[in-house]
Amino acid sequence: MKILYIGGGFVGACSAAISADSGHETVVFDVDQEKVAKLSTDDRDVIQSCLHEEGLAELLIRNRTRIRFTTSLPEAEQFALQAEVVFMCLPTPEKEGAEGESDLSYYEKAVEMIGPILAKRGDGTQTSRLVIVNKSTVPIKMIDYTQELFERQGVRNFGIVANPEFLVEGKAIEGSIHPDRVVVGAGTEIDFSIMRRVYQRFHDSTAIKYIEVNPYEAACGKLLANYLLFNRVVTTYDVVGRTCEYFPYVSYEQVRKILVADPRIGSWGLYDSVFCGGSCFIKDAGSLAHQLEQAGTHATMVRATLEANVFQRDHFFGRAETEAKVNWSGQTVALLGTAFKQDTNDIRNSGAIGIIQQLLGAGVSVIRIYDPAALPECQKYFNPEKNELYQRLQYAGSAAEALRGSSVTLICTDWPEFKTLAGALRQEAPAPHLIMDGRRIIQADYAALNAEGYSIIAVGSQFMPGAKNLTV
Numbered sequence: 001m002k003i004l005y006i007g008g009g010f011v012g013a014c015s016a017a018i019s020a021d022s023g024h025e026t027v028v029f030d031v032d033q034e035k036v037a038k039l040s041t042d043d044r045d046v047i048q049s050c051l052h053e054e055g056l057a058e059l060l061i062r063n064r065t066r067i068r069f070t071t072s073l074p075e076a077e078q079f080a081l082q083a084e085v086v087f088m089c090l091p092t093p094e095k096e097g098a099e100g101e102s103d104l105s106y107y108e109k110a111v112e113m114i115g116p117i118l119a120k121r122g123d124g125t126q127t128s129r130l131v132i133v134n135k136s137t138v139p140i141k142m143i144d145y146t147q148e149l150f151e152r153q154g155v156r157n158f159g160i161v162a163n164p165e166f167l168v169e170g171k172a173i174e175g176s177i178h179p180d181r182v183v184v185g186a187g188t189e190i191d192f193s194i195m196r197r198v199y200q201r202f203h204d205s206t207a208i209k210y211i212e213v214n215p216y217e218a219a220c221g222k223l224l225a226n227y228l229l230f231n232r233v234v235t236t237y238d239v240v241g242r243t244c245e246y247f248p249y250v251s252y253e254q255v256r257k258i259l260v261a262d263p264r265i266g267s268w269g270l271y272d273s274v275f276c277g278g279s280c281f282i283k284d285a286g287s288l289a290h291q292l293e294q295a296g297t298h299a300t301m302v303r304a305t306l307e308a309n310v311f312q313r314d315h316f317f318g319r320a321e322t323e324a325k326v327n328w329s330g331q332t333v334a335l336l337g338t339a340f341k342q343d344t345n346d347i348r349n350s351g352a353i354g355i356i357q358q359l360l361g362a363g364v365s366v367i368r369i370y371d372p373a374a375l376p377e378c379q380k381y382f383n384p385e386k387n388e389l390y391q392r393l394q395y396a397g398s399a400a401e402a403l404r405g406s407s408v409t410l411i412c413t414d415w416p417e418f419k420t421l422a423g424a425l426r427q428e429a430p431a432p433h434l435i436m437d438g439r440r441i442i443q444a445d446y447a448a449l450n451a452e453g454y455s456i457i458a459v460g461s462q463f464m465p466g467a468k469n470l471t472v
C-alpha cells in the first residue's frame, strides 16, 4: 500500500518505519528541515542523535527503498495523489494557559497544507476511497472535527479512523514490532478493511490483540489508558514513597517487595521518582480533565494526580533546604540526567527541567549537567541568548566530569550507568557532600556512602544526614 505520514517525530517516524518494514511504500512529510535531513541519512549515529530510539536507525536504513522523508510539498503531493491512507502524527500539546485543553493548531495547519492536495485525487473526481488516520492523541470528539476540517478543504470520499499509538518511548521499535494491542476505531466496514491491510502482519497474529471499535471509543481508550498509567506512577510516590519518607525503619525496597508479591497489584510503575514527565501523560491527563469538565462532570481524581506530580518535584527539591539546611546561593551543583527517563533523548516535561529552573531561581552559581543522550536537547531548551541565567549551565562529557567541584549532586533520570555512580562520587565529590537521588538509582550504596560522611536525600527515604558537617 502507499501510505503518507504527516509528521515525522517519535510517533510518525517509528510508525512509518514499521509500515515500510511491513512492505508498504511510505513517505513522511514534516516541516522540520533539520529532522528530515537527519532521518534521511544512512548514518546510524546521526539518526540516533535526532530520535534516540533503539533499532529505529537500523529499520530506516534497511528499508530505505520503501521510506522517504521530505519537507517538499510537491513531493508529498505526487505521492499523496496515489496514497490510500494518510496518517496524521502531529503534536497535540496542551494549550498555553488553558486548563488542559488540547492545542489543535498543528493539526489544523497540517490539514490546510495537505487537504487541498488530497482534494486533487483523480483529477478532482476523488473516486478512490481515502482513509485519514488520527494517530496523534486527540480529544474524544476529534473525529467529528477532523471530518469537518478535511471537508472544508474540499476533500471527499474519505473515512476518518482513530488509531491511537501506544508506543513506549525508549522501546518504541520493539514495542511497535510486537505491540500488545492494535486499536482501530472506524465508522464503516470499508475503512476497517483498509486498516486490516495496513496492519496485516498484526491482524493475522494470534499474539496481538487487534481491537476494532468505534472512533470515539478508540480515542477515549487511549486517554484513559494514559491516565491509569500516570495515576499509578504518581500514586506510587505520593502514597507509597511518602509513607516510607515519613516513618522510620521503613525501607522502600522492602515495602515494595510486599506489594509486588500480590499479582493484583503487580510491579509496573512501582518505582519511586522525582517526577512523571514526558510528552504524553501530563498533557493527556490535562486534556481528559478538561473534557470531563466540559461534559459537565468533575475531574477530581485526574486533577489531583496532576497536582500530586508537581508536589512531588517541589517537595523533593524543598527537602534540601528544610532537611539538609542547604543554602543554594553561590553553590556549584551537579545535575545528572535531563531526559525524562532512560533510553531517550526526549526532555519534554522532564523532572530535570523544573529542577534546573528551581536551582537557578534559588541562586546557584553553576549547574554542571550530564546526560548520555539528551544534552543537545537541553542546550537547545536552555538557550543562553533567551535568558542570561542560562549561562550558569555547564555541560559535561561524563558523570565524573559533572561531579567535579560540586557540593550537591542531583540525580533526575534513571539511566542505568548512574547505578555505579558511587565510585565517581568518592573520587570527584568526596564527603561532605549532599546526594539528592530522585530515582533511588544508587540505593544499594546509600548505607556505605552515608557511613562515609555523605548526606543523602532520596525519594522514598527519610533524610540520611552525613557524619561530616555539610558545608552547603
Ligand SMILES: NC(=O)c1ccc[n+]([C@@H]2O[C@H](COP(=O)([O-])OP(=O)(O)OC[C@H]3O[C@@H](n4cnc5c(N)ncnc54)[C@H](O)[C@@H]3O)[C@@H](O)[C@H]2O)c1
Binding pocket: 006, 007, 008, 009, 010, 011, 012, 029, 030, 031, 032, 035, 089, 090, 091, 092, 106, 109, 110, 113, 135, 136, 137, 138, 165, 166, 167, 168, 169, 279, 280
Ligand atoms: N511520543 C510518544 O511517546 C507518543 C506516544 C503515543 C502517542 N503520542 C502522540 O502522538 C502525537 C505526536 O507525538 P510525537 O511524540 O511524535 O511528537 P513530535 O513532536 O516528536 O513529532 C511531531 C512532528 O510533527 C511535525 N509537524 C508539526 N507541524 C507540522 C505540519 N504542519 N506538517 C507536517 N509536520 C508537522 C513536527 O516537526 C514534528 O517532527 C501527539 O499527539 C502525541 O501525544 C506520542
